[in-house]
Amino acid sequence: MIYHHLAVLVHRQAEKYGDKVALKYRDYQTAQWIPVSWKQFSDIVRVAANAMVALGVKEGENIGIFSQNKPECLYTDFAAFANRAVTIPLYATSSPAQAQYIINDAQIRFLFVGEQYQYNAAFSIFGFCQSLQQIIIFDRAVVKDPRDVSSIYYDEFLAMGEGLPHNEEVEERTSRASADDLANILYTSGTTGEPKGVMLHHSCYLEALRIHDIRLVDMTDEDVSMNFLPLTHVFEKAWCYLCVHKGVQICINLRPADIQTTIKEVRPTLMCSVPRFWEKVYDGVQEKIAETTGIKKTLMLDAIRVGKIHNIDYLRKGKTPPLMLRLKYKFYEKTIYSLLKKTIGIENGNFFPTAGAAVSDEICEFVHSVGINMLVGYGLTESTATVSCFENEGYEIGSVGTVMPDLEVKIGENNEILLRGKTITKGYYRKPEATAAAIDKDGWFHTGDAGYLKGNQLYLTERIKDLFKTSNGKYISPQALETKLAIDRYIDQIAVIADQRKFVSALIVPVYGYVKEYAKEKGIEYNTMEELLQHPKIVALFRARIDTLQQQFAHYEQVKRFTLLPEPFSMEKGELTNTLKLRRPVVSQNYKEAIDKMYEDN
Missing domain, CATH: 3.30.300.30 (ANL, C-terminal domain)
Structure with missing residues (x-):
């Protein structure tokens, strides 16, 4: 497998896939999903990279992206990488004060914003951010403040790169791009204290792509991924880069609250989510069972029981289920399980990575019993997401899966989980004390999470700081x-x-x-x-x-x-x-x- 630097990845994929659909986003006026081919994706990234040179973006410069999930987030990311610039995503829900802190800490000159809320928040703090020079607005429907004389819309920004007037400069910068370049600074919102900027270099992402290739063998360029979690979050960001690397089609969900509608329109094969999504599915099924009576209720309960024996007691352990059990399971698969999956919008499901919080054993058991391949995992911003995750077989309910290939994990004092490897951050941006406190002299990153290893399966017990x-x-x-x-x-x-x-x-x-x-x-x-x-x-x-x-x-x-x-x-x-x-x-x-x-x- 060839691992292209993120500076050229989209262009290499465009050469391979051409007019095949790379991205889709929803047009809310027509309720239609608009496709973007790999060729179009590559072309827009080239234009945006040229526009950045026209703006005056320098190599190694920090660029802010303050938006909900939009295709423009990805265009801007990859255009920045072509210029060896660094992208810093801000959560779409960030308050003006949170945005101000990040802009000032990272000395951001150019801030790309999504919709009206982000624009208003950014414009309200403009005067308190000395480095900030210009706001670039993704959504044309945003109404600018009458006092605003400097902000431009994204189409006006792209017009600066039309015809690729600075392509020689872009190509020259791209040729210097290396794995040692900084790719992102991801600010963790922190349950205590001020945010810390986690530095993730291109080497972190290249290693993440490599180890996920080893682990997720079922992921192919025939898959369709629903981008539901914020692209600001390392889980979704690293996942989307993996999808681009794999040639997977990404469907971008703009508003988190719309997921129940959009998932049924897209019917994806892959989707990263948090346990809350599956808790709601579980609640819905329990509610349905509670209000059902007679034979229908008996069948529903039996379907979950049969699924548990078939999938968890047999398949999970790599054993072949007995014939009668297989036949019963097939019957429920055609009736109850398929109806449930269709109702959610995941009847084409391949697998569904889930992390971000603890998954209860009941939820985990239920989801696998009805034939949904939920891959429970554990990771941090500092580890470029995945530290461990379920495999198709041999996973243990209650664990957070098997440690990823070539990542070192050991249990330290107070049962703290320590990590070492190429996906681990080199430290926190402009915070040497915090970096020294988190990464010891032997290079072990201290997660603050307590747990234990059973073979290569990782179990979490608690968050040490939260005890x-x-x-x-x-x-x-x-x-x-x-x-x-x-x-x-x-x-x-x-x-x-x-x-x-x-x-x-x-x-x-x-x-x-x-x-x-x-x-x-x-x-x-x-x-x-x-x-x-x-x-x-x-x-x-x-x-x-x-x-x-x-x-x-x-x-x-x-x-x-x-x-x-x-x-x-x-x-x-x-x-x-x-x-x-x-x-x-x-x-x-x-x-x-x-x-x-x-x-x-x-």
Whole structure:
């Protein structure tokens, strides 16, 4: 396999695939998916690379991309690489203050923005960012501020590169491109403290492509990938580069909330997602089973039982299922499983990488039982995504899969997972102290995650920094409890509280629709959501469900008290990071009163 530098990858693929479709994006006016061929992809990247020279982009310069998922994100990325420039993605949901920090830290002169929100945020901080010279706007529908005299639209930017006036300069820069060049700086939003810019060099991506080729042998240029997670996130970014390398068609989902519509329009064979996506699938099936009766219910339950034996007890272990079991499975495959997959939009599914949070055993078992090949994995921004992932056979439920080829993993003090290899970051941008704290003198990167190895299978136990110590001296892992309780169909979000407290409590954001339905069934009257969530019958419902789910935990680890919240945790209030992880210090601060109340009279 030839590994082309990202500076030339799109052009080499265009030579190979020509008019074959490389990308698709949705036109919201016509609800049509617009195809972009490999040749067009390559041509646009060349024009954009020339336009960057016209703008004055220098080799090694940092360029910002502040947008939701759009084809322009990829055009800009690859055009920058052709110029040996560095791209820095900002989450589309970033606040003006977050954007300001990154622009100033990375000294960004040119910022590419997506839609109105990103433009407004960027323009509002223009005066506070000394390095910032120009905003380039992807979406033509964006209305510019009347005071704005410098911003241009992307089509105007591309016009500067039409006819390739600076191609000699671009070609010369590309010829100097090396694996040692910096490709991206990915700012981790951090559950504590200010963001850190993780430096990923081209060597990190080239190695990631190589080891994924060894692991993901089923991935071919016949596959269609749904780009659902933000391209700002290392998981989706590295995945999309892998798709380009493999010749896989990428369908770009603009708005995360639209995924249930767009996935049915595209019906992809591949899609990276987070466990929450599969939790919702599981909830939907459980709800369907709950409201079904008679023979239909019996068949649904039997289908899951048969699938578990066939896929998990036999195929997972590399064993051939007995004939009767195979026949039964085939029957359910043609009926129940195929209907479920069609309803989701994944009946053409090949495999579905899933990471970003812990996957509960129940969800993992269920998804594999119904014949969906979910590849659970574990990775970090600092490791260019994948550290470990499931293989088609031999995966262990409860693990995060087998360690990737040629990546060194060892367990250090406090059971901390340590990593060493070519995909590991060389450090944090302009933060030598943070780099020295994370990478020891022997080159081992300290992940902050605790776990253990069983052969080559990696298991996570907890996030070391997040371990809570109760005032009785007992250690609690909040994620383990949150992962377990979050599978309940009535629970949308949960924050476990225990640090320096006498016992464990929780703040719970319910699925409001289900709670309202339950109230209707039970004839509970209420005026506000707050009133409903304090009703004894609703509190009792949650108490019973929580107690059932937490049975396997030691008594001191169980949630003793909880508060149901009338509004969800949000990024606006600073309670969630851009990747929707809880910022525990902010949650503790914002809900101090509610938390203190749970510890009264004790």
